[in-house]
Amino acid sequence: xxxxxxxxxxxxxxxxxxxxxxxxxxxxxxxxxxxxxxxxxxxxxxxxxxxxxxxxxxxxxxxxxxxxxxxxxxxxxxxxxxxxxxxxxxxxxxxxxxxxxxxxxxxxxxxxxxxxxxxxxxxxxxxxxxxxxxxxxxxxxxxxxxxxxxxxxxxxxxxxxxxxxxxxxxxxxxxxxxxxxxxxxxxxxxxxxxxxxxxxxxxxxxxxxxxxxxxxxxxxxxxxxxxxxxxxxxxxxxxxxxxxxxxxxxxxxxxxxxx
Numbered sequence: 001x002x003x004x005x006x007x008x009x010x011x012x013x014x015x016x017x018x019x020x021x022x023x024x025x026x027x028x029x030x031x032x033x034x035x036x037x038x039x040x041x042x043x044x045x046x047x048x049x050x051x052x053x054x055x056x057x058x059x060x061x062x063x064x065x066x067x068x069x070x071x072x073x074x075x076x077x078x079x080x081x082x083x084x085x086x087x088x089x090x091x092x093x094x095x096x097x098x099x100x101x102x103x104x105x106x107x108x109x110x111x112x113x114x115x116x117x118x119x120x121x122x123x124x125x126x127x128x129x130x131x132x133x134x135x136x137x138x139x140x141x142x143x144x145x146x147x148x149x150x151x152x153x154x155x156x157x158x159x160x161x162x163x164x165x166x167x168x169x170x171x172x173x174x175x176x177x178x179x180x181x182x183x184x185x186x187x188x189x190x191x192x193x194x195x196x197x198x199x200x201x202x203x204x205x206x207x208x209x210x211x212x213x214x215x216x217x218x219x220x221x222x223x224x225x226x227x228x229x230x231x232x233x234x235x236x237x238x239x240x241x242x243x244x245x246x247x248x249x250x251x252x253x254x255x256x257x258x259x
Contacts, residue, residue, distance in 0.1 A: 009153050016154040018227065020146045020161060023081050023095040025051055025216050026223045028122075031080040032059065034070035034101075043070060049081070050114075050121035053171055053211050055162045056138050057097065058114050060125055063133040071101040071137060079139055093148045097161075099139035111136060113172050120179065120208045121216065163212045163231075170235025175210050178238060182207050189242065192249035193217065193226045200224040210238060 010016070027049040036043050045067055050058045057079055061068050071077060082094030104111040114136045119126050128134055141161050146154040182190060183206045194205040194217050202219050209216045214227040228241055 008151075009155055012154045012156055012160060016146055016148065017156065017160050019093060019148055020095050020144060020154075020156055021055065021213065022225045023093060023146075024055060024057065024097075024161065025211075025214075025225045027057075027081040028083075028221070028223060030057070032067055033078040033080070034067045035074050035076060036066075037070055037073040043067065048118075048122050048125060049079075050118040051209070051211075051216075052114055052117060052138060053175070053209075054164065054168050055211065055213075056140060057099070058118050059137050059139065060115075060118055060122075060129060060134055061137060062128075062131075063135065068135065072103065075100040075102065077101050077139065091149050093146070093152075095144055095146050097139065097141045097144045099141050101137045101139050104136045104138055106135075110138070114138060116176060117209055121218070165212075167212050167232060167235055171210055171212065171232075171238070174235055174238070178210060179207050182242070186242075186246075189246040190217065192246050192253070194219070194224055196249035196252060197226045197245065198224040 029046055030049045031044055032047045033042050033044045035041070043066055045065070047059045047061060047067070052058055063069075067077075077099050079097045079099055080094060081097070082092060084092045104114055115129060118136060119129060141158050143158065144156040144161060146152075146156060148154070187206070190205050190207055191203070193215065194200040194202075198217070200217070200219075200222070202222060205217045205219045205224075207215055208218045208223075212232045214225060217224050217226060229245070232238060232241060
């Protein structure tokens with residue numbers, strides 16, 4: 001490898017992994033690159049994004065779109081995530097995932113979970129998600145490159161992005177009931193998670209999803225990522241984690257108000 005290229009790529013650390021997961025979990029859309037079956041040329045289009053519990057990207061696409069037959073013919077694809085803000089667009093972080101696309105079979109448990117999570121993240125998609133020509137694809141990350149801004153390039157492996165183990169199925173079994181309960185009865189706690197742990201502003205935050213590392217919150221078109229103080233060791237630990245975080249956030253707010 002060229003020594004200059006080696007110098008450009010930084011050693012992947014916990015901060016880089018957290019930034020990559022934040023970009024992945026908070027993405028509303030991404031640029032999906034596929035290979036045209038007829039020509040072999042790259043074809044890029046915008047797609048809506050959600051994530052599975054383990055962190056794999058999920059997309060909902062029509063059979064009529066150009067990228068659907070392309071993924072069926074050749075599952076190799078790439079997904080670019082990261083929204084530019086003010087100033088130079090290249091100064092803002094972005095994540096490129098090299099993936100293999102797999103269409104989830106309608107009626108399968110994997111499809112039901114993916115559809116539920118996709119609609120939690122993109123509720124307006126309910127207007128067309130049930131139409132017969134729409135399918136959900138799970139994009140299996142093989143590796144990724146993270147550009148955190150000028151001079152902040154990292155290479156990540158699949159294991160840096162995805163969570164594995166029994167907790168995936170444990171959370172899948174109880175996730176929706178936990179989401180519904182929190183969004184119905186504990187909006188005050190959710191506001192604490194958003195403001196205290198994510199530094200987000202605004203009101204009306206709700207929970208869109210739980211995973212072993214944290215939770216995804218929505219307020220209209222805004223999204224924020226809240227990481228747990230430490231990953232959940234088991235699905236049954238979720239409730240206590242939420243209680244402890246709400247208590248911690250309230251105590252900190254009370255202390256700040258007293259000073």
